[in-house]
Amino acid sequence: MRMACLAAELSSSTALCHPSPRRWRSTFPQRRGIGRWSSPKRLRCASVNVRCYFQLIPPPYPLSALEPYMSQETVERHWGRHHREHLNSLNTHIAGSELNEMPLEEIVLASYNKGDYLPVFTHAAQTWNHDFFWQSMKPGGGGRPSGILLQLIERDFGSFELFLKEFKTAALTQFGSGWVWLTYKSNRLDVGNAVNPCPSAEDNKLVVAKTPNAINPLVWDYSPLLAIDVWEHAYYLDYENQRAEYISVFMDKLVSWDFVSSRLAMAFARDEERARKDASNSEEDDLVLADSAAREMFLDSDDDGAETE
Amino acid sequence: MAEKRHRKMVVSEEAAVRIRQCQSALEPYMSQETVERHWGRHHREHLNSLNTHIAGSELNEMPLEEIVLASYNKGDYLPVFTHAAQTWNHDFFWQSMKPGGGGRPSGILLQLIERDFGSFELFLKEFKTAALTQFGSGWVWLTYKSNRLDVGNAVNPCPSAEDNKLVVAKTPNAINPLVWDYSPLLAIDVWEHAYYLDYENQRAEYISVFMDKLVSWDFVSSRLAMAFARDEERARKDASNSEEDDLVLADSAAREMFLDSDDDGAETE
Numbered sequence: 101m102r103m104a105c106l107a108a109e110l111s112s113s114t115a116l117c118h119p120s121p122r123r124w125r126s127t128f129p130q131r132r133g134i135g136r137w138s139s140p141k142r143l144r145c146a147s148v149n150v151r152c153y154f155q156l157i158p159p160p161y162p163l164s165a166l167e168p169y170m171s172q173e174t175v176e177r178h179w180g181r182h183h184r185e186h187l188n189s190l191n192t193h194i195a196g197s198e199l200n201e202m203p204l205e206e207i208v209l210a211s212y213n214k215g216d217y218l219p220v221f222t223h224a225a226q227t228w229n230h231d232f233f234w235q236s237m238k239p240g241g242g243g244r245p246s247g248i249l250l251q252l253i254e255r256d257f258g259s260f261e262l263f264l265k266e267f268k269t270a271a272l273t274q275f276g277s278g279w280v281w282l283t284y285k286s287n288r289l290d291v292g293n294a295v296n297p298c299p300s301a302e303d304n305k306l307v308v309a310k311t312p313n314a315i316n317p318l319v320w321d322y323s324p325l326l327a328i329d330v331w332e333h334a335y336y337l338d339y340e341n342q343r344a345e346y347i348s349v350f351m352d353k354l355v356s357w358d359f360v361s362s363r364l365a366m367a368f369a370r371d372e373e374r375a376r377k378d379a380s381n382s383e384e385d386d387l388v389l390a391d392s393a394a395r396e397m398f399l400d401s402d403d404d405g406a407e408t409e
Numbered sequence: 410m411a412e413k414r415h416r417k418m419v420v421s422e423e424a425a426v427r428i429r430q431c432q433s434a435l436e437p438y439m440s441q442e443t444v445e446r447h448w449g450r451h452h453r454e455h456l457n458s459l460n461t462h463i464a465g466s467e468l469n470e471m472p473l474e475e476i477v478l479a480s481y482n483k484g485d486y487l488p489v490f491t492h493a494a495q496t497w498n499h500d501f502f503w504q505s506m507k508p509g510g511g512g513r514p515s516g517i518l519l520q521l522i523e524r525d526f527g528s529f530e531l532f533l534k535e536f537k538t539a540a541l542t543q544f545g546s547g548w549v550w551l552t553y554k555s556n557r558l559d560v561g562n563a564v565n566p567c568p569s570a571e572d573n574k575l576v577v578a579k580t581p582n583a584i585n586p587l588v589w590d591y592s593p594l595l596a597i598d599v600w601e602h603a604y605y606l607d608y609e610n611q612r613a614e615y616i617s618v619f620m621d622k623l624v625s626w627d628f629v630s631s632r633l634a635m636a637f638a639r640d641e642e643r644a645r646k647d648a649s650n651s652e653e654d655d656l657v658l659a660d661s662a663a664r665e666m667f668l669d670s671d672d673d674g675a676e677t678e
Binding site for chain 1: 546547582610
């Protein structure tokens with residue numbers, strides 16, 4: 101994930117140290133540059149802080165490159181203010197916490213907290229969502245998908261045109277603020293011991309999803325492929341309240357099918373990785389069972405004995 | 410009637426000119442362009458959709474507030490709800506503001522604000538915080554909440570005017586406090602379209618300017634008076650229904666009553 105780029109900033113904070121100057125010079129050798137002190141006394145007197153924070157990465161094209169379909173002013177404000185403010189808030193929230201060590205996607209999932217959001221969730225999710233949105237577009241975008249992506253669209257929606265219709269309708273009917281997604285949904289049941297008895301690649305499918313405000317399909321364990329931002333700030337300067345026009349232009353002129361295809365490949369890879377892990381866990385379980393003592397099993401008797409509860 | 414004015418936005422040329430002139434009246438705090446778009450497109454489109462939806466239906470005979478409540482359908486919205494509610498909300502919003510607005514409330518309104526929030530400054534702080542933290546699209550309200558329980562047979566045993574209070578409420582998207590049986594007094598629109606042209610994403614600044622320069626405390630006071638009148642009307646109806654019930658009971662035959670016996674007999678379920 102491009103956004104999950106951590107920059108380390110090392111700062112020496114010798115100003116925090118208040119030993120007598122004599123003891124400082126005789127006990128601790130002078131150290132130039134940056135590094136981590138190993139002795140506990142040194143940590144107290146001359147700690148080196150390592151801070152990680154997320155950087156605001158620009159869209160993969162100049163800010164004017166999407167004109168005339170999305171104006172430079174819109175991109176400047178949208179990326180330079182909305183996206184940036186969420187990122188700054190994210191960094192402020194996670195500083196000094198265990199979230200600080202995690203990739204952005206994991207922060208989103210952890211802070212979603214199964215629907216009982218932590219305060220940082222909106223900033224983490226909106227940071228992730230916006231980065232995904234910029235990549236969903238490109239100058240000279242639009243057209244039609246190809247290859248396996250087109251095959252799956254035709255399989256799961258009937259045709260590319262029917263997919264377009266469903267996507268546009270979803271984007272138009274996401275009332276208020278939110279996002280609309282093309283996602284890849286693996287048929288994985290989210291319970292500890294339920295298994296699809298006859299798993300097949302046909303069970304996995306493309307779906308169009310609408311999410312309000314900051315929610316994204318990561319929280320449902322879907323693999324997002326494409327996003328359109330339908331918060332008003334995304335289109336108000338260029339299209340006023342004509343969201344339908346914005347959505348049409350987005351699909352006809354801006355969407356980057358290359359990016360969508362690359363996300364689909366990532367989704368397949370994720371599936372394969374999980375299948376490998378599942379198989380490996382299953383083998384381990386079999387080994388454990390084979391080694392353990394025989395368990396007592398309760399078999400149905402011929403006499404059912406109609407007992408009432 | 411206000412409802413009919415909603416339904417038929419037919420205006421003469423000179424009225425149209427007057428409307429355009431009015432639209433600049435909130436400058437520099439809310440630009441003419443914002444008002445033109447907000448009222449002339451967003452509000453108008455909701456109204457048109459509302460009229461389309463209700464045409465030929467039983468909703469067509471109802472006042473707008475009743476359409477909002479009927480289509481809210483206890484949370485399972487009918488499709489017309491968003492248009493009805495947004496039409497009502499926007500009309501309320503325009504009336505919540507006036508040129509040369511702001512300042513402080515007075516009279517009974519100020520007394521209630523001080524009673525229920527501690528001070529006018531504390532109320533401002535709570536209202537602004539609510540408006541800033543309504544994430545996504547929505548509205549923030551000052552409302553008057555009567556202490557009426559929404560169940561058929563529960564009655565406040567010691568009703569008092571002290572039970573009724575002013576509250577700040579946040580609502581997402583098109584919801585408004587009518588659906589909770591509150592009496593709205595003041596509204597600020599925090600959908601992005603309300604402030605984006607003038608304040609970009611600086612919602613805090615928009616809210617401050619709204620409270621300092623635009624809010625019409627006269628309107629808020631008039632809505633409070635309406636809320637009191639509504640309360641009195643309901644109290645009269647409750648008293649009248651209660652008298653009728655007493656009459657019915659007095660006339661009816663004595664009913665068999667089951668009294669607790671001395672022997673409870675510890676039976677398990």
